[in-house]
Amino acid sequence: MNPNDDRRKFAVVVAPYLADAHAFARWLMHDRADAEDVVQEACIRAFRALPRFSGPNARAWLLTIVRNTAFTLLREKKAAALVGLDELNESDRFTVERGNEVDAAGSPEAALIAAADAAKLEASIAALPAEFREVLVLRDIQGLEYREIAGITGSPVGTVMSRLARARHKLIVRMKQESC
Numbered sequence: 001m002n003p004n005d006d007r008r009k010f011a012v013v014v015a016p017y018l019a020d021a022h023a024f025a026r027w028l029m030h031d032r033a034d035a036e037d038v039v040q041e042a043c044i045r046a047f048r049a050l051p052r053f054s055g056p057n058a059r060a061w062l063l064t065i066v067r068n069t070a071f072t073l074l075r076e077k078k079a080a081a082l083v084g085l086d087e088l089n090e091s092d093r094f095t096v097e098r099g100n101e102v103d104a105a106g107s108p109e110a111a112l113i114a115a116a117d118a119a120k121l122e123a124s125i126a127a128l129p130a131e132f133r134e135v136l137v138l139r140d141i142q143g144l145e146y147r148e149i150a151g152i153t154g155s156p157v158g159t160v161m162s163r164l165a166r167a168r169h170k171l172i173v174r175m176k177q178e179s180c
Contacts, residue, residue, distance in 0.1 A: 010046070013050065024063055042065045064151065139164055
């Protein structure tokens with residue numbers, strides 16, 4: 001393949017999923033800078049592996065590379081656990097999550113309550129054990145199918161389903177406890 005063909009294939013196979021890759025990396029890493037490093041390294045790895053890519057699901061392929069790259073970086077940093085919180089303050093996080101939408105009630109109080117609820121949910125997700133958080137983020141935030149998640153994590157589909165059910169249960173229990 002010549003370099004122009006490689007660039008075109010990268011634009012078709014990898015580029016459409018860079019936002020998903022970055023979002024997933026941010027859930028896996030401790031901070032935004034590390035997530036950006038992971039995505040950059042994953043893009044380099046994906047570019048080098050393009051000649052070998054022939055699968056039908058480029059998104060799952062790229063997210064697998066992101067996951068493996070993140071775990072490699074975490075091992076290198078000797079991190080004890082994956083952290084899901086990013087560096088945004090609550091108001092910035094609310095703006096990003098809502099996409100600058102105005103709350104239906106339109107009041108600052110309603111916006112503050114929604115931001116607090118979003119922050120509690122994010123903190124609850126971040127508190128989940130890594131194996132549960134990973135499948136929850138891939139399924140409920142990234143919208144992947146069970147078999148895609150199984151391919152990314154290297155786990156059987158049944159294990160993915162079980163972890164997802166347990167993650168959701170733990171999340172519900174924690175949110176109920178925090179609301180009391």
